[in-house]
Amino acid sequence: MRHYPTDLLLAVEHVERSLLATPATEPHELRELLTSAGIADPASRLDSGQLHDGLDRFLDGVSQYPWQPLTDRDDVLETAPVGTVVLDDRQAEATLRGLLLAWALGNHVVVRTGRPRLWHAVMEALRAAGVPLPEGRTAPAGDPTPGEHVDVPALPADAVLALDCQAAWVHRLVRRRHLAGVSLARARAADHTERDQRLAARLRYLVARARRTPYHRARLPEPAAVTDVADIVTLPVLEKADLEAHSPPFSRDMLSADQPTGEVLRSGATGGRPRYIVYSRTDWENMVREAVPVLYALGVRPGDRIVNTLFGGGMYGGLTTTFSEFAKMPVEAYSTGQFATVDDLLTLVDGFRANVVLGMPALLLPLLREAKERRPALRIEKVVYGGTPMTETDKDWLRRELGTRVVSSILAANDGAQLGHQCAALGGTRHHVNDDYNLIEVVDEYGRPVPEGQTGELLITSMQKFEGPLLRYRIGDTGRVFTHDCACGVSGKVLEYQGRSDGLIRFKGETVEHGEVLQALAGLGVSRLQIEIGTEDGREVLVVRTEAPDPLDPADVRKLLTDTFPVLGDLQDFDAALDVFELRVECLPEGRLPRNPVSGKIRNVLDSRIAVAAR
Incomplete structure (x- = not known):
């Protein structure tokens, strides 16, 4: 069984809350054991926020574990625990950090110690959170225990815990392997035996993050109650009216008390009350990490020169999000936004050898037709579109008149970022979905799941968006989801998008x-x-x-x-x-x-x- 860093973070948060909720003048057994062992401020070494930030940097994405998608190429690094980690308990503070990070990275831990009561108490306090954690035990000092013997150095009292996660000793807790030529989607598809537990861990962590907000606190169960991804159907549906009523600027009930970071996007109809969708810095980084492999799957390659005509300004997400994503990739981008003219396009094709155009069909097709009339020899190698569907007739025109080799689609929304992508082997309105990022359910009007392959309304759960969380959000689209073994090599769920359901x-x-x-x-x-x-x-x-x-x-x-x-x-x-x-x-x-x-x-x-x- 694989263990996930997010479960350890939930366990640490459970202990941290207990410590902070108990006044220093009142008894607290674990605090007393830790302070008597020389840890003057136990809560500072059980800081779940600092641990998250440190692990997020070390893994380049806690939410992507056990894979790290690379940005310069379309494959991944895979991270795995070393197995059994042996810690010698010379200083309690160092041993505690070693235990937490070794468990976070999925290792079994043996603490060789002369004070077994302390470490039994620490392990039991962490297990009291009710989430899956690796095995852990104590052994007498000097016991010939097999495993990876890791020497954890002491950390000064004023040191930043998050930075400790980058220290050399932490690298001894994992093994990393480059899966050459294996995309993130293919790595996840091959991991089908772990899929449900992987998604359950993602969902547990999301529920815990959501419960920090006033709106969700009373609606959602304790995260330990989520033992399987199928438990998602027990959670309430989030309707668009509730999202609007409890989100800024009308309310902050869907936001945590964390320091504001990241980006806020605007969504909603032109004449109605807009919705403002908050992405924390971590949310935004997760979106970019997940989007780069999608762009590769759409046909983008290193060295491409991309004219980006997606809409920008007014806090709209299209241009803003892709600007962040292309900045991570080995491509050259020209962010014209919706203001691109035929002259702009021809200048970029002639002067910069632009070979990819990205945008919405309503703008792209008239732009390309006019450019073709003015420059009959015009060629565009790749067209990537989103926002609305493109007809097969228009796709045929691109291939015939512009010599376009790749025509691909991304399905996205300001509310939840990327929902699916269309590889070269899929046609029509069928898109691969990424349950690790946006888990899509198909339900009837009452929120009840429909059989696989049947049309219904779409609910999205944004598994890696923790500020203003979206759980079982009725996004206003219809479609059907079915399992498909695709010729591109990715097997799994495919969404056939069938349009809006909300007028x-x-x-x-x-x-x-x-x-x-x-x-x-x-x-x-x-x-x-x-x-x-x-x-x-x-x-x-x-x-x-x-x-x-x-x-x-x-x-x-x-x-x-x-x-x-x-x-x-x-x-x-x-x-x-x-x-x-x-x-x-x-x-x-x-x-x-x-x-x-x-x-x-x-x-x-x-x-x-x-x-x-x-x-």
Whole structure:
């Protein structure tokens, strides 16, 4: 059985809380044993925050253990315990640090000591947290115990515990192996026998981090109650309205009391109340660590020259996140954002030999078509897109007209970062998922899991996002998940994305809610509204269909819509010369919108881009 650093951190936090909660004037057996052994301030050597920071740096990601994804190439280092670590108890402070780090890294520990009562008490106090920990025992001083004998030096009282994790002696607790040519996804897929316990450890730690926040404290069980990843279904569903109500700037109930760090992103519809998604520094670093292997899986290679046209500014995440990710990779990036013009693109292709373009189809395709008209010999080797689907017709055009060799997709959200990626062997709207980063469930409207392969609403649990944690968050998308042995070499779960479930319409890089549009049209007497978005000749076409008891003039409806929602008109953040969008209005008498023959319901939002892309 593999043990995980996060479980040791939970055990240390359990003991730390006990020490800090007991006044110095009141008895505390473990504190008394440690102080009598010469550790003047036991809580300073059982500082779970310092241990986390130190282990996170030592492992280059506690949340990625036992692998460390490399950034200059698409493979990993694997970390494993040495087995049995033998500690000679010369100084209690040094022995305590040795025990904690040896256990954190999965080793069995034997303490050779003349004070076995002390170390039995320490081990039992840590085990009282109820999480899985390695074996540990004592032996008489000088006992010929086999194992890795590690000499732990004393640490000055004012030394930083996190920095001690980088010391030379700590490296003797692990063995590292370079898995040449093995990507992070393939390493995890091959680790299928450990998958459930690996994810259970991730989930335990996430639950513990979430319980630091006022909102989650009363909703979630103690982390020790999570013994299997299947226990996730016992946790409550987080609805979007609750996330908005309890997140900044309206509330801080979903945030811990930790020192603020990291980045805050904005999410939500253009006309509604935005959501602000907080990523601590650790959250952001985890996102980047997990994203770099995904970018390699999308076809990015060392030496690529990438035009990044994803949307930026206004606290939107697309450009900001990829800027951080490309900065870690051996690539050259040109972060134009959505303001890229045809002149910009041609300059970068001609002058810098750019060979990759990244962006949303609504901007990319008109940009590339116009560039092709002006430069018939234009070639773009790789196109990576996200935000909305791309039709197979448009993919064929890229391959035929631009000689594009790689067309790949990343599925992501400001709320939870990357949700899935599409390798060259997958088509349509199918994406590999990464349960170690975002665990995706498919449920019915009541939050109950549906059978594998059946369509339902998506819940995401962001396993490595600890500030403003997202547990079983109903993100507003639909799809189905099934197991697939992919030709790319990665076996595991695949998500077939099937569109929005919450009435959101996304185009021009912006989002509008169906309910807001219906409310705006209420003054004209509109009783029913259907909105459909599709593509024609590389442009996004938004069709607004209304039902009303009295005849309506489509021109009046159009004017009201464009006045209320400027993004439906000529307003756009990118090159105004590009023909990227068309609004059409169809006014129908009552009863003329198509109904479901069984339920009589009208589909409020249709996204024909999904249907075309899935063919």
